[in-house]
Amino acid sequence: MRLTPEQRAEILERHLHDHGHVDHERIDDAVADATAGNGPSEALGARIVARAWVDPEFRTRLLDDAVGAVAEYQQQRVPLAVLQDTPTVHHVIVCTLCSCYPSGILGSPPTWYKSFEYRSRVVREPRAVLAEFGMDVEPGVELRVHDSTAEGRYLVLPLRPDGTDGWDVDRLAALVTRNSMIGTGRPLAP
């Protein structure tokens, strides 16, 4: 009889626990903590984007050395780079080989990001894929799809929405969606 993934995971955990390599209670805590939303989340990414919109000096540092600029919020475990959208260039992030994602500043990736459908199609037909997210990219806009094939992680710095002059970081951050930082969406309209 084939074991279910649940049964296999339970057997694996029991053996690892019995030999002191993991601890049941610590796993309980880690899962509860992550599920409660206490772990990394897209809120940090949104804050970084909003700050870059209002603080040109920070934006310059962020684009030049993201690991250094983000260090005041969080130390990075792997290289990080920020790709800035302009009125004529739009960036989209993917990891065709697995699911590399800037989890420290965006939290865990959504299932669609890890799906074969997204991974295989967005490198080949990004306009069709973005249309499924409800996003039209005008023909004159250059689309740049970045495949995270090495250890570096990427964040898109989307265009600041019109009609937000004078807004502060907190107000702006509320407009920054997770998908707008992956490139499969735009920030919310004010």
Added chain:
Amino acid sequence: MHGFGAIPIETDEPLFHEPWQGRVWAMQRAVAPTTDRFRSTIEQMPPAEYLSSGYYERWLWALERLAAEQGLLDSDERPRRGSRPSPSAPVWSGRFRPGQRVRVVNATTAAHTRVPRYLRLHEGVVERVAFAWPNPGESAATGRYGDLELVYTVAFTAADLFGADADHILTADLGEGDLEAA
């Protein structure tokens, strides 16, 4: 590989769809010697099984094998782990410069590589020296992080890769050993 359907976009998605997935997620760090060894183990999954398994089922499959090969299932002995690199800007110059035309090597190894098949033997232009990180093939094979290697962001014209209908630019991060001057 292509022929996949619509992107499965879920709204209000839970972090884990079933409780066991969270437990597998939480065991990963204790069991995987390096990220590359973990990825490389997942890639050993028989292709039909890989394509019909969910994300955390693939993780589980790899953790079962990694735990067994390190003796974690029947021994209290702690596995020896090497140190982890940290992200820092490279301070040396490499073989390639921004603006230079390069060709991706034909990385046909049976072992681990981070060169996607769709880029092999294609030419692109170096955009920047992105960072330095241990070679993934070596770290996958040994379970230890080795010497740092320069990694370049290279831009490809999608029409060269996928035909004239593709009008975008594709960029990828490739190690110095994955590239040659074009």
